[in-house]
Amino acid sequence: MRQTEYRDLMARYENAIEHACDVRVGQTWVSVDGQRPEGMCPSAWGSMREFVEALARGEGDFFDGWMQNPMSAMISCNDGFRPMSFYLEAITDSL
Numbered sequence: 001m002r003q004t005e006y007r008d009l010m011a012r013y014e015n016a017i018e019h020a021c022d023v024r025v026g027q028t029w030v031s032v033d034g035q036r037p038e039g040m041c042p043s044a045w046g047s048m049r050e051f052v053e054a055l056a057r058g059e060g061d062f063f064d065g066w067m068q069n070p071m072s073a074m075i076s077c078n079d080g081f082r083p084m085s086f087y088l089e090a091i092t093d094s095l
Contacts, residue, residue, distance in 0.1 A: 001025050005082045014081055023077075023084055030091070031056065044077035048086055051075055055090040 003025055023044060029037035034056035036045045051062065051073045060071040067073060071090040076083040 001027070001084060001086055003082060003084045006080070010081045020082060021077075021079065021084070025084075041077065043079070044084060044086065047077050048073075048075040048088060051088055055088060058090075060090065 001023075003023075021041060022039075023041050029040050031037050031052050034049075034053035036042070036049070054060070054062075055071060055073070062070075062073055069089065073088045074085060075088060076085045
């Protein structure tokens with residue numbers, strides 16, 4: 001994951017807020033059966049839900065070869081001032 005901040009846009013358009021998001025770079029979540037993982041920001045989940053659900057169904061190759069790993073996607077949350085990018089990847093059990 002990576003987070004970017006657009007301080008110029010924040011200063012110009014955003015009301016001052018003390019706390020914007022609990023997500024931190026380096027956190028990981030595992031979605032089971034395409035469900036929102038506990039602790040995942042609901043707004044960020046809204047941005048990635050369709051991709052996670054598709055990966056959970058075994059679908060991939062989004063946008064005809066967009067990602068090097070066809071069973072993955074790079075998705076950003078919808079916070080225009082401090083977007084967080086999430087790498088989504090299908091995982092399989094090795095049981």
